[in-house]
Amino acid sequence: MADITLKQIEYLMAAAEAGSVTGAAAKLFLSQSAVSTALTDLEQALGAQLFVRHPRGMTLTAAGREALAEGRRVLAGVEEMRETARANVDSLAGRLRIGCYSTLAPVLLPRVIDGFLRKNPLVDLSFIEGSQSALADALRSGTIDLAIVYDYDVHEMRHPDEFTLRRVHASEPYVLLPPEHRLAGRRTVSLQELESEEMILFDLAPGGEYFLSLFHQAGLEPNVRFRTSSFEMVRAMVARGLGYSILSQRTDISMSYEGKVFTVCELAEEIKPLGISTSRLTRARPTRRMRAFAEELSRQLSSWRTGGNQES
Known part of the structure; x- marks a missing residue:
């Protein structure tokens, strides 16, 4: 069996995001032939078709979506390895992608992000907002690393073999x-x-x-x-x-x-009260960035007052 390389996984991610070899090549500053060859080699190594090619570009197959999610987890693990190796000499760095339930986001995320980035300015932090089901899908696909959700009757994340929920706060109606x-x-x-x-x-x-x-x-x-x-x-x-x-x-x-x-x-x-929890994929080991963000989230939530938000 042919080896799978990190470069192939990176090209897979770029092609999936761009929707075409042309777009992926432009994003990676490579030739179209180099990207196309790498994707073909990856498909042969996996024994599965990852994309459906059509005149306007390409779309992921079911196998491609699964490979993309696994690939994102592999690259996250590599980044965590680098982060651990330099933990004693550097601040936290690397990508961190957060998802937050829509109505929690405007009253919670700005203060948590501000506090987190003041302590960890080298982290490349991004976020999305959405419904509980949308956040569950984003975790499954590897689009986000950690979700902030209400844990009431959260059907999509009630499978401990798939998701790990940790309550960090309870909000009274x-x-x-x-x-x-x-x-x-x-x-x-x-x-x-x-x-x-x-x-x-x-x-x-x-x-x-x-x-x-x-x-x-x-x-x-x-x-x-x-x-x-x-x-x-x-x-x-x-x-x-x-x-x-x-x-x-x-x-x-x-x-x-x-x-x-x-x-x-x-x-x-x-x-x-309505519980607020973090959710992550059970099989994805939490990175130091994820743990640091969760700690800042808990710290900010602990400062909430019954009558509103208290800046800290």
């Missing part, structure tokens, strides 16, 4: 009300008092299921008037007086993009 609402100004509001009121449901999974479960577990059925997958849309509609909502991620500003304010209060019931 709270109520958003228009300033003129009859319940506004209260310190606490019960779910029973909210049941008949028009609700604006934040419905990006797993948020919608979680917020509805609060009522269902109490034997109640909320009056859902509107549904939206946008965190800021919820805040804007509440501020407009179109209903109340329940959210879990908190901000320091109780104001919509339009500059209209809303009020917040706590739920009267003792509610099981």
Whole structure:
């Protein structure tokens, strides 16, 4: 069997990202023939077709997608080997790709990234935002190294042989009300008092299921008037007086993009908080960069206050 080289894996990644040999060659500053030959040799070494060639470029086959994910893990392992070798003389360096649940990202990632890069300026950090299912797919494909998710009923990541989840924080839900609402100004509001009121449901999974479960577990059925997958849309509609909502991620500003304010209060019931966890592929050994980022995430989350975010 022919040997597989790191260069071939790098060419595979470049071709997959560019969607063509021409684009990969330009990205790698190589000739098209060199890239094409390397990819053909890789396919022969693996005994599988990795790309479907067509007039406008090339797309990965199922075997190609699996090879790409494995290749990314191999290169990550090589980078970790280099990092370990220079650990005693250099700061952390290399690539780190983070994924974050969409509504957590704007209230959490900026402060974590800032704190992390102040300590580790040589790390090439990038991030994506998305739903829980999108982040699970990104972990599987090797697009990201670590995901930050809510761990409520996270179907996509409940297989310990595939994903390793570690809870780092728990976020208690709270109520958003228009300033003129009859319940506004209260310190606490019960779910029973909210049941008949028009609700604006934040419905990006797993948020919608979680917020509805609060009522269902109490034997109640909320009056859902509107549904939206946008965190800021919820805040804007509440501020407009179109209903109340329940959210879990908190901000320091109780104001919509339009500059209209809303009020917040706590739920009267003792509610099981919504856990925030990191997730990674179980078979991918965590790098020092991943561990350092997770430590900074935990540090920043520990500084959160009940009423909002506290800069540290």
